[in-house]
Amino acid sequence: MRIRLDIAYDGSHFRGWARQPGLRTVQGELESALTRIVGGDPRLIVAGRTDAGVHASGQVAHLDLDDDQIARLPRRRRDHDETDAIAALAGRLRGVLGAYSDVTVSRTSPAPDGFDARFSAVWRRYSYRLADAAAGYDPLERQRTTYVRSSLDVEAMDAAASRLIGLHDFAAYCKAREEATTIRTLLEYDWQRDESGVLVANVRADAFCHSMVRALVGACVAVGEGRIEIDDVVAIREARLRIPETKVLAARGLVLAEVGYPADELLAARAEQTRNRRDADGAAA
Numbered sequence: 001m002r003i004r005l006d007i008a009y010d011g012s013h014f015r016g017w018a019r020q021p022g023l024r025t026v027q028g029e030l031e032s033a034l035t036r037i038v039g040g041d042p043r044l045i046v047a048g049r050t051d052a053g054v055h056a057s058g059q060v061a062h063l064d065l066d067d068d069q070i071a072r073l074p075r076r077r078r079d080h081d082e083t084d085a086i087a088a089l090a091g092r093l094r095g096v097l098g099a100y101s102d103v104t105v106s107r108t109s110p111a112p113d114g115f116d117a118r119f120s121a122v123w124r125r126y127s128y129r130l131a132d133a134a135a136g137y138d139p140l141e142r143q144r145t146t147y148v149r150s151s152l153d154v155e156a157m158d159a160a161a162s163r164l165i166g167l168h169d170f171a172a173y174c175k176a177r178e179e180a181t182t183i184r185t186l187l188e189y190d191w192q193r194d195e196s197g198v199l200v201a202n203v204r205a206d207a208f209c210h211s212m213v214r215a216l217v218g219a220c221v222a223v224g225e226g227r228i229e230i231d232d233v234v235a236i237r238e239a240r241l242r243i244p245e246t247k248v249l250a251a252r253g254l255v256l257a258e259v260g261y262p263a264d265e266l267l268a269a270r271a272e273q274t275r276n277r278r279d280a281d282g283a284a285a
Contacts, residue, residue: 053251114268
């Protein structure tokens with residue numbers, strides 16, 4: 001049995017998603033809770049492996065259970081309906097994690113045939129919150145908002161962001177990993193101020209390489225501060241070299257907001273296509 005989990009977390013006190021010996025991670029917390037409920041050695045496959053300090057409101061993972069684990073699913077009805085038992089798992093997990101946990105499972109549901117949380121995904125959407133001098137520093141938002149002292153030109157930042165959209169090599173905006181491709185399709189990138197004046201970036205792509213969103217944000221901040229010109233972000237991308245003027249901003253402002261999947265009948269084909277591409281270029285999703 002394969003189950004889809006919809007997950008949210010405050011990444012402030014996690015060392016990222018992936019399980020690491022001796023460190024507190026999102027995967028580690030969730031798998032420990034799952035072990036208490038269904039036993040065995042449950043392992044989660046996730047749509048996007050977030051770094052230390054990165055948050056998520058729309059993370060997706062899947063879990064495969066064997067017969068013994070299925071038998072231990074929480075039962076709310078006497079007819080032993082498996083769909084209901086799967087739905088009840090989210091509530092049981094929330095109970096194990098605790099009332100004010102920094103990670104939660106909002107929903108558990110039967111995974112459609114062919115569903116793979118990682119390889120079936122067709123895009124991921126992130127948001128990034130940034131407070132400048134005009135917005136001001138709010139200590140109540142410090143865990144999810146990066147603060148810069150300067151006043152930023154949001155119109156210039158939005159114009160620069162739009163120049164980067166498309167299929168390109170984003171090596172200049174990624175931390176290099178051996179044998180991993182840096183070619184990505186950036187589907188959306190825009191900036192606006194919310195009702196409180198905080199700058200919010202919307203970034204959507206088929207996949208992201210390491211630190212890509214935070215590097216893209218750093219480039220637009222450089223534009224907003226007037227340190228580089230709007231078209232410089234394209235020149236930097238085309239040169240495929242990182243420069244000191246475009247910094248990787250802090251993780252605290254970054255949220256994995258949404259993961260997109262194709263229609264159910266296309267899930268298996270999408271997963272196979274993605275696996276083949278990753279095998280060919282050595283990249284991590």
